[in-house]
Amino acid sequence: MRKNAVLVIDYGSQYTKLILRRIRENHVYSEIIPVNTPVAEIKKMNPSAIILSGGPRSVYDKDSLTIEKEIFEMGIPVLGICYGMQLMAHLLGGKVEPSDTREYGRAMAKFDTSSSLFSGLDEESMVWMSHGDKVLKVPDGFEIIASTEDTEIAAMGNENRKLFAVQFHPEVTHTVFGKKILSNFLFKVAGIRPDWEMDSFVDAKIEEIRKTVGDKKVILGLSGGVDSSVAAALIHKAIGDNLYCIFVDHGLLRKNEGEIVYKTFKEKFGFNLKMVDASKMFLERLKGISDPEEKRKIIGKTFVEVFEKEASAFEDAEFLAQGTLYPDVIESSAHGGTSVTIKTHHNVGGLPEKMNLKLLEPLRDLFKDEVRELGRLLGLPEEIVSRHPFPGPGLAVRIIGEITEEKIKILQEADAIFIDELRNDNLYNDISQAFCVLTPVKTVGVMGDYRTYEYVLALRAVKTDDFMTADWYEMPYPFLKKVSSKIINKVKGINRVVYDITSKPPATVEWE
Ligand code: XMP
DSSP states (O other): OOSSEEEEEOOSOTTHHHHHHHHHHTTOEEEEEOTTOOHHHHHHHOOSEEEEOOOSOOTTSTTOOOOOGGGGGSSOOEEEETHHHHHHHHHTTOEEEOOSSOEEEEEEEEEOTTSGGGTTOOSEEEEEEEESSEEEEOOTTOEEEEEESSOSOSEEEETTTTEEEESSOTTSTTSTTHHHHHHIIIIIISOOOOOOOHHHHHHHHHHHHHHHHTTOEEEEEOOSSHHHHHHHHHHHHHHGGGEEEEEEEOSOOOTTHHHHHIIIIIIITOOEEEEEEOHHHHHHHHTTOOOHHHHHHHHHHHHHHHHHHHHTTOTTEEEEEOOOOHHHHHHHSHHHHTSOOSSOOOSSSSHHHHHTOEEEOTTTTOOHHHHHHHHHHTTOOHHHHTOOOOOTTGGGGTBOSSOOHHHHHHHHHHHHHHHHHHHHTTOGGGOSEEEEEEEEEEEEEEETTEEEEEEEEEEEEEEOSSSSSBEEOOOOHHHHHHHHHHHHHHOTTEEEEEEOOOOBTTSOSSOO
């Protein structure tokens, strides 16, 4: 493994990849390794530091996950987080108290700022707790370096041996000084040199893709969104013409979407790209349907059908590539899988099992901002790289009620004006997602000397980190004024514009 790298041992916390992200934000390379990796192997990897992640178990469970004690004797700095702290305490002779109840949520912690882990912190600040068991007695040679009202030993450290542990989660943004604590561990405790950049990720990934794919062919559904575009550019760099991209136009795309994709990927980059216009079939099947879930299901099913048919032309393909990102992985995994279905997302799973292809997901470990950075590095135009996300079912979930060709046209025109104006006023990149929604409501208006009776259009703009929660964007009034009158003047069929001021929850980002 490369120099200046941190190994994160994964005890199954839903936050483990977040730890990875925080480390990489510090330009330090980091990898997650499975819990049963032998210490002898870890030694060979020669990491500069080790992090033991949190996890749902107790050190007293029959099937508890552990590690050889030797890990603490290699002279490599170790940070235990939550379960990682309990494990460190348990293995080094401290005492862990089993508990059936959980402490969950924010807690005010007092820090010993003379500890190198907490250097530069306020004496008191908020941390994020999520644990059952806790440490009752620290091992010999350790000191208590943080406490909360409910948890006396909220952090412990042994400066000489460079062993530290925190009961709370520094990787979660609710821990106010979380970033600082992690960077203290990396730089002050472990003395790591920050030298990891996205270009090293690109080189490693290209190598990995070449190794996995060999001289076989890969199919990829290109949507024009950031994720599939970046995945395509990366795979193309690795295997060139053995990548076949298929772009399915379901007739519910944004204005000029197909054209942008064609110009970028076919004309500029010279990809093998098949453009498929299946809009007639989609619109035919959506006729008369106004239930949101029904629309999604029809689109998902039809998409698979069309894609499968197109892909079967490439008989010798062995892989199906998808631009799955890490947040898609958590939402669809055990963590998200136990919650009720709010909306059916169809971009993860489904296709590959049916098509008997191996899955290739080169962006699976990355977060959206990292993917954008990667896209820029691969030379994709800013127009694609900084694009707001667009849902798979497209405008179908932004036309409330029944979909008609006329409504699609109206919405495409209005949306293009809204987005253009946001770009012109430099608001676009400050917003996480913005779009128009065409409501089925018609209201009375007056234009010149005439009475009008036309649709109400809603503008939606939100700011969010992860799309699981979102705040409505505080749009400047002059902008709203300008864009409303421009839309009404230019788009036939709309005579009233409203702005959505609902956050998520209780609303969702999309209206359907
Ligand atoms: P919601 O409306 O669930 O949206 O708050 C959160 C984010 O997910 C996008 N979204 C989808 N993306 N297929 C997708 O690929 C879908 O069916 C879908 N539904 C919502 C939405 O645009 C927002 O970014």
